[in-house]
Amino acid sequence: MNVSFDFDGSVALVTGASGALGSAVCEAFADAGATVAAADVVEPDDEDALLDAGEGIQFYQGDFTDEESVERVVSEVVEDHGGLDYLANVAGTWRGGTPIEETDADTFDFLFDVNLKTTFLASKHALPHLREGGEGDDRGGAIVSVSARSSLEGGEGDGLYRASKAGVRLLTETLAEENSGEVRANAVMPSVIDTPANREMMPDADHETWVAPADIATTVLALCSDATSVTSGAAVPVYGEA
Template identity: 70%
Template structure:
């Protein structure tokens, strides 16, 4: 078993989007363990049967549809009013659709992937930036290995995840020396949904969400103070 890194985020405030999902909830717990005040944001309430989020000491839930700019602006204002600052932004909200070639893909599917995977990250970053600039904070978003190249059957998903990488590089360039922006690129994450979708796959090669959350914490820590604009592979053996 690999050793666990330790971080000290006492006195900082972290926003985690997609907080009710497997990776989002792991990120919430990682930053809470490190001492951050964690603002968990999702359209799925913690009480929902599909939610993996545990709200307890140091974790505050904010319900919002982050594809709606007015809702994003409201949540960012509430977090800033409630906690006085924003130091870390983890853009985890996302979803997957695939299985069809472009000529067979419905526009509704493309729009869903655009809104959930890319628009959420863009809008939350846009409205959190003023606070992150004040704190000289960090953004970590979730791209994907499949966003590095085209592929048959899940093109719109790949396109949105490629967009996360370009958004990250843009944020890094526009905020040089002030706010660091990086992204992680998973391959297959070991989640209940993925196990259900791929029951016969070799689950041992998949990456545990907590391991990816560790990398996200590293990218928000002083250990990577000189790193911005990076797309970090978190493939494991997948």
């Protein structure tokens, strides 16, 4: 069964847009007719960027761990495009390899800043515009954030990553409660995403069981669409075959 979406006339802000998953979400929204505001601290011409900014996708440089930067980018997006309908909180990263007692505090700050603070700040500043964007629209405004399967339990060596992603999940539930009937908020929970960086890090793993960024992007769009108009506060597994 082929699945298609129609987001013509809507505006979607995607954080972490230069990464593998963020760029896939940008492309999916653009292919569905949305105007995409692609935000990242890494610009598209950087050698590590995977975003192909072009028709339907406009890049906004900003550090989403910094509140002034977030406020500026959101204001620019609304001014440029007349509003905001959807927010995809994709910005995130992984660090691990050591037990808690051997992990320095800078790693804690880094993971909670990139994984959780970005979600908090983007949601905080997007919400007033998402409420306005949802008026008169059956879909309403929507936020979709990226948590992780590993956030459901503790584990060895990457406890801080798991904790930060659990925070994303709980923040999502809070956003759903506080904005019930106005803005929907849901999370997706990937297992291992099939990205070039992950393949380089785990060359001997069974990559066929990993989930493709494009498939996760489809779920993100589904959670913004009419198909899930009564779904809010959910944490949706996107595990692939892992």
